[in-house]
Amino acid sequence: MASSLRFPLSSSLLILFVIVPICHAQQSFRPKALVIPVSKDAATLQYVTRINQRTPLVPLSLVLDLGGQFLWVDCEQNYVSSTYRPARCNSAQCSLARASGCGDCFSAPRPGCNNNTCGVTPDNTVTRTATSGEVAEDALSVQSTDGSNPGRTVRVSKFLFSCAPTFLLEGLATGVSGMAGLGRTKIAFPSQFASAFSFHRKFAICLSSSTTSNGVVFFGDGPYVLLPNIDASESLAYTPLFINPVSTASAYAQGEPSAEYFIGVKSIRISEKVVAVNATLLSIDSEGFGGTKISTVNPYTVLESSIFNAVTKAFIAEAAARNISRVASVAPFDVCFSSKNVLSTRLGPSVPTIYLVLQNKNVLWSIFGANSMVYISDQDVLCLGFVNGGENPRTSIVIGGYQLENNLLQFDLATSRLGFSSTLLGRRTTCSNFNFTSNP
Numbered sequence: 258m259a260s261s262l263r264f265p266l267s268s269s270l271l272i273l274f275v276i277v278p279i280c281h282a283q284q285s286f287r288p289k290a291l292v293i294p295v296s297k298d299a300a301t302l303q304y305v306t307r308i309n310q311r312t313p314l315v316p317l318s319l320v321l322d323l324g325g326q327f328l329w330v331d332c333e334q335n336y337v338s339s340t341y342r343p344a345r346c347n348s349a350q351c352s353l354a355r356a357s358g359c360g361d362c363f364s365a366p367r368p369g370c371n372n373n374t375c376g377v378t379p380d381n382t383v384t385r386t387a388t389s390g391e392v393a394e395d396a397l398s399v400q401s402t403d404g405s406n407p408g409r410t411v412r413v414s415k416f417l418f419s420c421a422p423t424f425l426l427e428g429l430a431t432g433v434s435g436m437a438g439l440g441r442t443k444i445a446f447p448s449q450f451a452s453a454f455s456f457h458r459k460f461a462i463c464l465s466s467s468t469t470s471n472g473v474v475f476f477g478d479g480p481y482v483l484l485p486n487i488d489a490s491e492s493l494a495y496t497p498l499f500i501n502p503v504s505t506a507s508a509y510a511q512g513e514p515s516a517e518y519f520i521g522v523k524s525i526r527i528s529e530k531v532v533a534v535n536a537t538l539l540s541i542d543s544e545g546f547g548g549t550k551i552s553t554v555n556p557y558t559v560l561e562s563s564i565f566n567a568v569t570k571a572f573i574a575e576a577a578a579r580n581i582s583r584v585a586s587v588a589p590f591d592v593c594f595s596s597k598n599v600l601s602t603r604l605g606p607s608v609p610t611i612y613l614v615l616q617n618k619n620v621l622w623s624i625f626g627a628n629s630m631v632y633i634s635d636q637d638v639l640c641l642g643f644v645n646g647g648e649n650p651r652t653s654i655v656i657g658g659y660q661l662e663n664n665l666l667q668f669d670l671a672t673s674r675l676g677f678s679s680t681l682l683g684r685r686t687t688c689s690n691f692n693f694t695s696n697p
Contacts, residue, residue: 288401288411288454290477294693295321297662298430299468302556303383304658305430306437306474309398310416311338317434321474322382323462323553324517325438327354327445329379329390332369332420340414343371344392350417351375354392354444368393369420379421381436382554384428390419399450404480404488406692413453417444439474439668440516441500447670450476458670463489463681463688464553466627466662470689481665483681483690489665492684493676496520496615496622498668503545505651515545518668520675522549522654525564526612526621527571534564538653547653549613551666551675555657557589557631559646564653565591568611572641575609587633590640596632599639604682606630606639613656623679628660663687 295306304321310330315338317330330336344350346359356375364370369391380387397416400407421435429436438445439460451458456477463481465472475481479490501515522539525532538561541548560568569592573583582595600607605627613622631642642659665688667676681687 286401286409286411288408288477289456290402290404290475290479291399291411291450291454292402292407292476292691293399293474294471295462295464295474296471297465297468301383301428301430302658303430304464304472304553305433308437310395311336312340312396314396314398318430318432319435319437320383320429320433321462321553322436322438322440323551324440324515325382325436325445326380326440326442326516327377327438328416328418328435329421329425329438330418330435331423331426332367332391332393333423336368336420338368338395340396341368342394342415343368343374344394344417346373346375348375350394351392354417354419355442356392357389362391369422377419379419379425379436381425381428386425386427388422388425390421392417392419394418399476402475404475405482405486407695411454413449416449416453438516441514441518441670442516445516447476447668451670459667461490461665461667461676462553462661463665463691464658464662465687465689466659467687467689471691471693472662472688473691473693479667481667482692483686483688484692485686485690487681487684487686487690489678489681489684489686490667490676492665492678492681493667494620494678495674495676496620498673498675499541499548500673501541501545501548501550502543505545505550517550517552518675519548519550521616522613523616524614525568526614527568527575528609530571530575532567532571534567538564546649546651549654549656550652551656551661553658553661555655556659557642557644557657558660559644559650559655559657561646561650561653562648565643565645568643569641572609572611579607579609581608584638587636587638587640589644590631590642591645592643593633593638593640596637596639599626599630602626603685604680606632608639621679622677624660625680625682627680627682628662628664631659 362370499519604625611624665678
């Protein structure tokens with residue numbers, strides 16, 4: 258039931274988070290947590306995970322979307338499965354998915370096109386494109402974990418997702434089949450897995466900075482153990498998660514909250530100096546504008562223009578005090594420096610530290626050189642990895658993937674709390690240090 262129409266992302270479906278979905282899983286073994294790998298695509302800078310879906314199982318590569326509403330998959334190309342079942346109109350599955358309508362398909366029945374089925378709005382949040390897609394369920398398998406190694410493979414027999422037409426893949430990494438949504442909805446990965454296996458509605462992401470070594474996503478509670486035997490969950494500080502009353506992704510469903518994850522940044526410091534910014538931009542207003550969200554589809558942090566100007570001005574001044582010379586811009590970055598006077602440390606280039614001050618002055622998300630500076634290797638240049646989001650963006654601060662790398666982030670959906678580690682480099686480990694080899 259996929260449509261050929263395209264819609265701007267400013268018109269997308271909002272899904273209200275509901276606590277527990279109905280989900281069917283094998284009952285012979287109940288894991289305490291699940292684990293999936295995440296790689297960084299060198300060409301697009303997108304984060305790509307892998308799961309197995311269908312009967313017989315087919316390995317799928319999917320772009321990871323932290324704020325995504327659900328799993329959507331291209332069903333037009335070679336979708337073959339004996340366990341595929343479309344969601345019939347007015348069924349429990351349609352209710353769980355908060356389906357936007359019901360309809361028929363005017364061609365031969367196939368996955369993604371069946372009569373008397375309900376639909377949702379899968380969206381490509383990279384290209385800001387959306388369409389309609391059939392709600393369906395099929396078998397899905399992932400690996401369990403004890404927090405240190407992957408364990409037995411487990412199966413969810415009726416995992417809800419949406420079919421999408423092939424064109425929605427445009428702009429995504431080569432070889433992917435869709436997007437894996439981890440957002441605050443009842444059919445996103447975290448809620449379906451928690452319901453299927455009766456574990457805590459928590460998940461954690463740890464993105465690798467390497468394009469050759471995998472990062473990791475855990476579903477369920479810790480420990481989250483990285484080599485050499487470091488439980489990264491012990492490094493977490495905590496801050497509340499906020500719900501934006503209006504979706505920042507699209508506007509198909511009016512008046513429903515966003516599926517994305519927002520935190521409360523109160524102020525920004527460069528080294529020890531507070532940056533003067535318009536504080537009203539740091540709060541979410543009644544129409545859903547403002548605030549700070551965390552994104553895996555934005556490769557770099559995006560700042561509203563007045564915040565960007567204030568932060569970069571303060572950073573340039575602090576860098577000059579260290580005799581770090583500014584050089585010409587290198588797209589997409591506005592602020593770049595010669596690397597000649599910049600020392601290398603365990604936390605990356607020795608540059609002024611950026612602090613996001615959260616609920617009080619003692620709760621700081623620290624952004625050291627490894628997460629603030631992007632090395633332009635052919636020019637011996639370091640650029641500040643923040644980009645100008647222009648005036649009046651929907652969200653004032655979007656913390657992008659580069660600033661998340663080698664940081665452990667735990668999302669607790671039950672208590673609406675974020676645990677964050679700041680860089681793990683200080684603990685002499687990285688997000689590529691999960692041991693993906695099974696226990697002997």
